Amino acid sequence: MIATQELAMAKRIEAVGVTAYYGAFKAIDGISMVIEPKSVTALIGPSGCGKSTFLRSINRMHEVLPGARVEGKLTIDSQDIYARDVDVTAVRRTIGMVFQRPNPFPTMSIYDNVVAGLRLGGVRRKSLLDDACEKALRAANLWNEVHTRLNRPGAGLSGGQQQRLCIARAIAVEPQVVLMDEPCSALDPISTLAIEDLISELKNQYTIIIVTHNMQQAARVSDRTAFFSIDKTGDPGRLIEYAETAKIFTNPSVKKTEDYITGRFG
Numbered sequence: 001m002i003a004t005q006e007l008a009m010a011k012r013i014e015a016v017g018v019t020a021y022y023g024a025f026k027a028i029d030g031i032s033m034v035i036e037p038k039s040v041t042a043l044i045g046p047s048g049c050g051k052s053t054f055l056r057s058i059n060r061m062h063e064v065l066p067g068a069r070v071e072g073k074l075t076i077d078s079q080d081i082y083a084r085d086v087d088v089t090a091v092r093r094t095i096g097m098v099f100q101r102p103n104p105f106p107t108m109s110i111y112d113n114v115v116a117g118l119r120l121g122g123v124r125r126k127s128l129l130d131d132a133c134e135k136a137l138r139a140a141n142l143w144n145e146v147h148t149r150l151n152r153p154g155a156g157l158s159g160g161q162q163q164r165l166c167i168a169r170a171i172a173v174e175p176q177v178v179l180m181d182e183p184c185s186a187l188d189p190i191s192t193l194a195i196e197d198l199i200s201e202l203k204n205q206y207t208i209i210i211v212t213h214n215m216q217q218a219a220r221v222s223d224r225t226a227f228f229s230i231d232k233t234g235d236p237g238r239l240i241e242y243a244e245t246a247k248i249f250t251n252p253s254v255k256k257t258e259d260y261i262t263g264r265f266g
């Protein structure tokens, strides 16, 4: 069994032949890649190529849908997160996730949102929760804007602030990996830049994987970029090219990558 403490040290992710299904439909096929610790990896590609499916395979969220399953191997620092004796809750707790639309718990205060995961994990002492709340909000660049109103509802913040609140909530439990599924797609350009700055800061501590449709964003925030694609509707998504972001955007090895990043398809 993977203990939380062991996972807390985990950083490097390796996918070997990861294939995911929704019922009989194969959505991604044979994805193999190594994601380095303390880096930002962008997943790009046309709609339906399986970026979100792959992302959700990494924290075992894909399988929560009825009929959905994952084959292949996914390891975090050599520990197989799909091994039969793995504690799935511990895996999910160790891998923070930020979604497309900010989704703070609507009836909870800002404070309660940030510490929700810690409370679920059994932390009760107020001083510990207070410290963790401040630390996470500072790390999410939100403390200065909200510290005088921690007891107000999280839903009362602007969209960009709500997304930073969701990032604070994700990092409060000190995961080593943070998955972000188009975290800026519902945000205005200023809030988007704030999140991008935040991602650049957070990578000093976390391994970050971000799905984005915005290629400028991938170019700005990521160290490595993985380009996924599908041949035609109904086919599974495949990893076409994975390399340093600068290489993908200036000198890709595969013609299909070049066609995509130059806007010729997708």
Ligand SMILES: Nc1ncnc2c1ncn2[C@@H]1O[C@H](COP(=O)(O)OP(=O)(O)OP(=O)(O)O)[C@@H](O)[C@H]1O
Residues within 6 Å of the ligand: 022, 025, 027, 045, 046, 047, 048, 049, 050, 051, 052, 053, 054, 065, 237
């Ligand atoms: N809940 C689901 N049930 C059945 N099929 C699904 C489900 N979610 C996604 N799919 C299918 O799986 C494939 C991959 O979808 P996925 O959302 O992973 O792609 P994506 O690259 O993230 O797309 P987008 O960029 O549009 O968000 C698509 O064909 C999609 O229709």
